[in-house]
Amino acid sequence: MFAISGGSTKLSDFGEILHPEQASEPILAKAVRSALLEWLTEIWAAEDLLAVDLKPRKRALFHGAPGTGKTTLAHHLAARLGLPLLLVRPERIQAQYMGASAQAIGRLFDAVRAAPEPIFLFFDEFDSLAATRLTGASTAALDHNHTINTLLANFDAFDGFVVAATNMGSGLDPAIWRRFEIQIELALPGDHERQRIIERYMAPFVLPKASLAALSRAMETASPALMRSFAENIKRQIVVGPKAGWVMNRDAVISRVIETVKPHPDLGLPRLWSVGVADHAVSQFPWPLEKDIAAYPAERAPVAGGEIVPLNRRGS
Structure with missing residues (x-):
């Protein structure tokens, strides 16, 4: 230098x-x-x-x-x-x-x-x-x-x-x-890029595969800057919230974040900001967040005949 x-x-x-x-x-x-x-x-x-x-x-x-x-x-x-x-x-x-x-x-x-x-x-x-x-x-x-x-x-x-x-x-x-x-x-990122952006800025926390996919879909028109702000403010809430005495359940945390982190007016509202905590992605969002994917319960999904079986943890 x-x-x-x-x-x-x-x-x-x-x-x-x-x-x-x-x-x-x-x-x-x-x-x-x-x-x-x-x-x-x-x-x-x-x-x-x-x-x-x-x-x-x-x-x-x-x-x-x-x-x-x-x-x-x-x-x-x-x-x-x-x-x-x-x-x-x-x-x-x-x-x-x-x-x-x-x-x-x-x-x-x-x-x-x-x-x-x-x-x-x-x-x-x-x-x-x-x-x-x-x-x-x-x-x-x-x-x-x-x-x-x-x-x-x-x-x-x-x-x-x-x-x-x-x-x-x-x-x-x-x-x-x-x-x-x-x-x-x-241009605005596609689904693959959105998932990678969310993964990068949520670290060291990790999301199960289904949760990550749902959150990506809810942020379809979000810019990388907005996704970064969302992820970093979730982490900030996890650190600061308990010290400040805030309600720390999942819906309360996400609601505070989407109220204070807003998309650029020219880009419109991604679904998560339009629907809020009623969005399907919020119900899929694990809470509390973990740093090891193995700490989450095994994901489950329907198969033919309506039987529910665990998804393979590998790659999730």
């Missing part, structure tokens, strides 16, 4: 520096995983591409609903390349004075180029900085358009990796969109 600065301007002036060892592996849908692997393979095949007069692509746009893991994916990609990531915050760039935002962009790229080692540049909430250019001759329009032109010029002159994330890809300036050689949409 090294101290990152670029002359008199420090990279930390523009956002957070995230190092490779801090990255976590994202849980990705198959299409996104394939696109990421293709890009990494291309980067690692730089010499072979050069033999056919090509270079690896270095600019990508991640777009999709809020909370779908765009920042996590960018950090993971930077870590796979062994590079620190500079997470550029738009409020560190935008300024109220004419020309100040464009100047900040210039200083940012100068600082990245002056850094002692390569930096993976990541723009968060990019739509707030790179929205479609404005018409008219107002001061605001002229300043915004100057900012866009400065971004375009610096993108063209920069040979490093640049990724930007936005919840509103359609709002980006068309010329900015075209500067990104790769556009990857991060």
